[in-house]
Amino acid sequence: MSDHYTPAEIVHRFGFSHDTLRYYEREGLLSQVERAPSGHRRYRASDVELLDLVRCLRDTDMPIARLRAFAELVRAGDHTVPERLEVLQAHAERLADRIAELRARQDAIHHKIDYYKGVLALDAGVDSPAVLENG
Template sequence: MRDYYTPGQVAERFDLTLDTLRYYEKAGLLRRVERAPSGHRRYRADDVELLNMIRCLRETDMPIVRLREFAELIREGDHTVPDRLDLLQGHQERLAERMEEMRRCQKVIQHKIDYYRGVLAAHTPDPLKETS
């Protein structure tokens, strides 16, 4: 595994823009990113690992405030593991509730699709019937 990753490599890996990466830094989700001797920003493997988790949490609509809290807990050390666990379990519970609601909505939508298909089928002439 590499020691360092460029912002471009990280952005490509997680399908993020460079602006999003900088925003995550400014928002306190990432610790201050190291600089190469040339002055260019570079990410360590643990930064990349955290970014993967941040991306997953963000994709599941965890608010930035909670993401920042999670990142701060990580930076504070292992004594915060119980707090991290609580935060993630709470998020997972909210996510499960949302997923169940999405499944209910999907059933309603599918019912309406089936209804409209039935309406169309009832009003569409059968091409196999002879026309006079």
């Protein structure tokens, strides 16, 4: 792993925009970003590791405020590991609840798909309002 990464390398690696990267900086998810002698921003390996986790948490709907608090715990040092564990466990529980909710919604959608396939399987000449009302 390189010691430093350019914004372009970060954007390419994580698949988000430069604006998103700057937003994460403004929101305090990264420590103070270093500058190369040329004045260009450059990111440390520790920034890349944190961004990898931030992306995972953000993709699973962790709010920015909670992400910021988590990033502050990471920067505060190893003595915050128990608190970080609590944050991640709580997020995992919320995520499991959300997945269960989405699976139930998916089941309802599949049920409706099966119903509509049944309606389409009826003879084209049968347009029973009673059958269509149940859809």
